[in-house]
Amino acid sequence: MKKILISNDDGIDGVGLWAMANALRKNFEVAIAAPMRQQSGMAHALTLGRRLEYKRVTNSDFETWTVDGTPTDCVKFYLEALDVDKKICAVISGINHGANLATDVLYSGTVGAALEGYLHEIPALAVSLDIHSEISFEQAAFETEKYFSVQFARGEIFFHNVNFPKKFRAGQAEFKTVRLGKRDYLNAFVTQENSDGKNFFEVRGKIFDSDGGEGTDIHAVNHGLISVTPLNGTFQI
Numbered sequence: 001m002k003k004i005l006i007s008n009d010d011g012i013d014g015v016g017l018w019a020m021a022n023a024l025r026k027n028f029e030v031a032i033a034a035p036m037r038q039q040s041g042m043a044h045a046l047t048l049g050r051r052l053e054y055k056r057v058t059n060s061d062f063e064t065w066t067v068d069g070t071p072t073d074c075v076k077f078y079l080e081a082l083d084v085d086k087k088i089c090a091v092i093s094g095i096n097h098g099a100n101l102a103t104d105v106l107y108s109g110t111v112g113a114a115l116e117g118y119l120h121e122i123p124a125l126a127v128s129l130d131i132h133s134e135i136s137f138e139q140a141a142f143e144t145e146k147y148f149s150v151q152f153a154r155g156e157i158f159f160h161n162v163n164f165p166k167k168f169r170a171g172q173a174e175f176k177t178v179r180l181g182k183r184d185y186l187n188a189f190v191t192q193e194n195s196d197g198k199n200f201f202e203v204r205g206k207i208f209d210s211d212g213g214e215g216t217d218i219h220a221v222n223h224g225l226i227s228v229t230p231l232n233g234t235f236q237i
Helices: 015-024 071-082 102-106 109-119 137-153 217-222
Strands: 003-007 029-035 054-057 063-067 088-097 124-129 159-164 175-177 182-186 189-193 199-203 206-211 226-230
Touching: 003 015, 003 071, 015 029, 015 088, 015 124, 015 137, 029 071, 063 071, 071 088, 071 109, 088 109, 088 137, 102 182, 109 124, 109 159, 124 137, 137 159, 137 226, 159 217, 217 226
Parallel strands: 003 029, 003 088, 029 063, 088 124, 124 159, 175 226
Antiparallel strands: 054 063, 159 226, 182 206, 189 199
């Protein structure tokens, strides 16, 4: 049975992580390597200059590890230090709690974890679910497993970013291959000065899509489709 590594940026307790693992276990052997805590926005960051704690998590169903580092740390450590027999044939990152659309893929820890798999020249999938979606993690995982199995059977190395919408058009899952749109945020910084004179800022802001037209991932999910954006050409190996 082929072995797949699952990671995420929501942390080892992420609901989407376990939904994905359970959906894959019917047809694949599953290993998990996920951060100890929330790591959103870490992109493809690699921790240098400090020791990283890692530990085996007791689980009767999956080989499970957690790392006190970034999503990339988790995948890199497993592939290069634990997978000595090179059994891992693909990396799936997610399911993330929240969309990773358009230029947000450059900031996404979910995408960063999948990218590390792709850089090891194995198929990789980053999967995200709209934070306000009516679709459950379990249903999204079920549909993702079907999509992944078809792509994997082709025997090619791919790196796809997948986003589920708030609800399915016509009540059923439809995958659509699209390009990245362009997303920015307005009024993105809230500053504050504490009583001791120290200044702080917090990133917030409203979404502003300057390119969300037909043919983009933004347009697809806004119309009830599951967007699939091949990132192979974005990050060459």
